[in-house]
Amino acid sequence: MTDGALVVVRAGALTTVQDRGRPGHAHLGVPRSGVLDAPAAALVNRLVGNHADAAVLETTLNGCSVRPRSTVTVAVGGAPCPVTVDGRPAAWGAALRVPGGALLDLGPVRSGVRGYLAVSGGVAVEPVLGSRSTDLLSGLGPAPLTDGTVLPLGPPAAPRARVDVVPHPAPPAALVLRVTRGPRDDWFTAAALRTFTSHPYTVSAASNRIGLRTEGPALERAVAGELPSEGMVLGGVQVPPDGRPVVFLADHPTTGGYPVIAVVHPADLPAAAQAAPGTPVRFVAVRHQG
Amino acid sequence: MRALPVGDHALLIEVASGEEAQALHAELLRRRATGEFTATEIVPAARTVLLDGLDAPSRLAGRLASWEVPPVPARAEDIVEIRVHYDGPDLADVAAHWGVAEDEVARIHAAAVFRVAFCGFAPGFGYLTGLPREVPRRATPRTAVPAGSVGLAGPYTGVYPRSSPGGWQLIGRTDAVLWDHTRDPAALLRPGVRVRFIPMGAP
Numbered sequence: 001m002t003d004g005a006l007v008v009v010r011a012g013a014l015t016t017v018q019d020r021g022r023p024g025h026a027h028l029g030v031p032r033s034g035v036l037d038a039p040a041a042a043l044v045n046r047l048v049g050n051h052a053d054a055a056v057l058e059t060t061l062n063g064c065s066v067r068p069r070s071t072v073t074v075a076v077g078g079a080p081c082p083v084t085v086d087g088r089p090a091a092w093g094a095a096l097r098v099p100g101g102a103l104l105d106l107g108p109v110r111s112g113v114r115g116y117l118a119v120s121g122g123v124a125v126e127p128v129l130g131s132r133s134t135d136l137l138s139g140l141g142p143a144p145l146t147d148g149t150v151l152p153l154g155p156p157a158a159p160r161a162r163v164d165v166v167p168h169p170a171p172p173a174a175l176v177l178r179v180t181r182g183p184r185d186d187w188f189t190a191a192a193l194r195t196f197t198s199h200p201y202t203v204s205a206a207s208n209r210i211g212l213r214t215e216g217p218a219l220e221r222a223v224a225g226e227l228p229s230e231g232m233v234l235g236g237v238q239v240p241p242d243g244r245p246v247v248f249l250a251d252h253p254t255t256g257g258y259p260v261i262a263v264v265h266p267a268d269l270p271a272a273a274q275a276a277p278g279t280p281v282r283f284v285a286v287r288h289q290g
Numbered sequence: 291m292r293a294l295p296v297g298d299h300a301l302l303i304e305v306a307s308g309e310e311a312q313a314l315h316a317e318l319l320r321r322r323a324t325g326e327f328t329a330t331e332i333v334p335a336a337r338t339v340l341l342d343g344l345d346a347p348s349r350l351a352g353r354l355a356s357w358e359v360p361p362v363p364a365r366a367e368d369i370v371e372i373r374v375h376y377d378g379p380d381l382a383d384v385a386a387h388w389g390v391a392e393d394e395v396a397r398i399h400a401a402a403v404f405r406v407a408f409c410g411f412a413p414g415f416g417y418l419t420g421l422p423r424e425v426p427r428r429a430t431p432r433t434a435v436p437a438g439s440v441g442l443a444g445p446y447t448g449v450y451p452r453s454s455p456g457g458w459q460l461i462g463r464t465d466a467v468l469w470d471h472t473r474d475p476a477a478l479l480r481p482g483v484r485v486r487f488i489p490m491g492a493p
Contacts, residue, residue: 023330023331023343024330024331025413026331026333026340026342027331027332027333027334027408027409027480027481028409028413028414028476028477028480029409029410029411029412029413029414029415029477030413128471129471129476138412138413139452140413140471180295180297180298182294182295182296183294183295183296183302184294228335228336228337228338229335229336229408229410229417230302230335230336230337230338230340231302231331231333231334231335231338231339231340231342232340233296233297233300233340233342235297236296236297253410253411254333254409254410255333255335255408255409255410255411256410260296263296263297263300264297265297265298266297266299288295288297288298288348289298290295290298290299290344290345290346290347290348
């Protein structure tokens, strides 16, 4: 009860509580969930002295405003955006003291999609299956924030990291996703396989935490009909009946019946999470390593 | 048995039938428990088992071919009983598909012993096999199926853990709590669990 709390004044377009998710339950139909841009979330946690498992807020395009009830250390990262405290400009990408009762605002992103706000102590909502993440597919975890939501904070863990300058990769002007073929590349025509890795796609506005949807040439199937349901992985590129590839992100379904033509290299997924609608996407074939 | 690489850290193992997939799933759980390999996820499905979070998928794939996979044991324990009011809105359609009287549907369904082949669609939604008959999905899915609805689709029986859209043929409903994340285990129906449906009197 003595720990702090955060009052959500402006929830923004879509702000959710996220940590590293709940892997290990896919056999029960539970998506992994968790932060989409894991390096950005890890960095802001480190800046405020939190453990890497601490829950942060993940914002979408237009930020959010919060008011801590007591003085906290915060850090804002991910997609670059203006930051203010009680209307005065404050640092992005650095540890920042916000007095109790002051209004911290994350403005609209300058580029990218998802912003991350870490608060000392972490967001301490009740975990579900070991994670505090909001899962938009299955509804597990806390609901997306609304104006007036009060979020409990945990006890601050450690003195904060002494980091003055933080590296922050600029959100991509063009997204290059390395893919390994399969498991169901044999469900597509040779022409479709060529198109997939040679023709540029663009990020669709219908993208969300479940998948990065694309627009571009439809990939023609060599095999008709539906695949019996099978397990799906993070980064799997599923091709629904409209033929446009969908890259599975953290809230993806655990099983599915549309063929997966390829799998995106995990190191390329944080950039995918920051690719705004309209961003060009190229899928580049690489060989399996493992 | 065919092992397909899925990215650099996963394998999709494809077998010939649902029974083989269930047997392989049981064998994989047994071998993971002995420390023979590590995986963060072992996800059974209709004809496959997915292994995710593997260190060296190609090495494991090479060893699979030499495995003897015993058939799923018909154990007497571990039967979950689910009480059902067989009064679903699609009873007449199902009866018509099977060419039986409406009240025969409940008798046929309750006589079978089911096994949770796999989960998916929603947390705690099991795909149960064991029914000797099939029905197609509804031509038009419902926008909201109430929690506890017992439905049929293809060879599977399923129970909706919560209200959601759905295209299964609804034959009944239960008060059983299929999913409760504060309970351990959270899911009543987990892959490998055997299930029997017990008919309840008219409401």
